[in-house]
Amino acid sequence: MNKKSNDSVIMKGNEALAEAAIRAGCRFYSGYPITPQTEVLEYLSWRMPEVGGEFIQTEDELAGINMIYGASAAGERVLTSSAGPGFSLLQEGISYLVAADLPAVIIDVARLGSGLGDIFQSQSDYELATKGNGHGDTMVITLTPASVQETVEFVYLAYELSEKYRHPVLILSDAAIGQMMEGVTFPELSEHDINKYDWSVKGRKKGSEPRKITNVSYFCEGGYYGYEAIYADKIKKIAENEQRWESINVEDAEIVTVAYGISSRICKEATELARESGLKLGLIRLKTATPFPVKAFDEISKDCKALLLVEMSISAQLKSDVVVASKGKLPIYAYLSSVDVPESEKVVEIANKIILDEAKEELVYEP
């Protein structure tokens, strides 16, 4: 996960994310500080001017998301980031980006709790990140990195996918990955041509017809039915082509854990611990939460007795997706650790209890 090479440096997840955005050609950031993602702003406040880009600390998150809408429409590679209550405020803007077919990369460094919550690590934004995203039939592509290195790789992937589909991409990080330092290597700095795409708003070329705004709502050939067809086709293609995951030992596992982000690293360690004690434990690690990697569940062994969700939340937020992906065929248990990073020994302990039929199918956090 965090391999050392000669170019490897150590960096905080949030700072590495910001540097990766610069290197991927992002030249416009607008957003508002909130712990635990403020390092993204802090870093870009000096780094963005170095590469000739625009950094704007806006008056609030609403301005942050709406400014990237404008800059993206002009063809720029854009970024905004937030956390907790700030992420709630981005939802309307995300819906507008989707409706306008605009690429954008949005970061949520998840923190604890509803309301103001707290600044500590948590994975309680899963439902909002995968099923929220504002009003309407909105869905975004949601990437879930599990290390500082993967955060960097996913920033590149996010820009690639967002332009491929002209669609916003969300990176769902968490406070543990955002705040910790690990070894990381970066690709070379790249530049993005603001005039690369024909769909962006540009100045009129001499002799060409001026492009006019004729309607403020989405309108294309066939009216709303036309738009529906285009949008349905887009989300179908995304669901079919962009599922990403990592499977470990699912072919012969008696119990398969399902996790993403920081929790998935613990599950990975747990699969090794369990095998040492003779328990066949597997892992499906989400790299995309939307589209949910349904295909991963086809590879699960016929001998599998149950699925075990491992999440830092109070309710089992992965449950509905996992029920659908596993077609309701397997019992689902959960190890919900809320503010605490889960422990691999506890994962193994719960898996053993499930095998012995001593575990409750309890899907709520027990302090």
Added chain:
Amino acid sequence: MNIGIICSGFGGQGVLTTGLLMAYAFHHNGKNITWYPSYGSEMRGGTANCMVKASDTDIASPYVKKIDILVTLNEPAIAKFEKQVVPGGFLFVNSSLVDEKRCYRDDITVVKVDTEKLAEQAGNSKGANIAMIGAVLKKTAVLTFDEYNDAMTKYFTDKGKEKFNSLNTAALKAGYDSI
């Protein structure tokens, strides 16, 4: 290698930097590392700590629950973390600030380091935390003096602070030689 370290003390004592320098040196010497700070409302004079893991293999959680090496720069840090040290592990105590009569667990190795005096003798009164690292290296041998010192020198040189290199090495050596 697979070790967990916690550095703890008052904000302003260089607690986060102490952990960061060690993480940096492990990384410089080819180890996988994680460094995780306490963050949020910490301030100068308040409490601060950071967790460092170093390993030859992948690291799962950045949290250090079982401490192999506990580096404390004040007394509250001992009270908070001593119980988490693994039997046979190390507790480094900043004897410049901690009552000499304080009692400790008898199943761990307690190392008292007069960091402020050592740093002052080395002509680097701000280098108490680096003197402490010197003592950690000598006692635990997690890295050699040179492995660590080369990394620290690079760290400060890259930050444009190379003029402090000789003073920092002097503080490190003072701590190292005190054991």
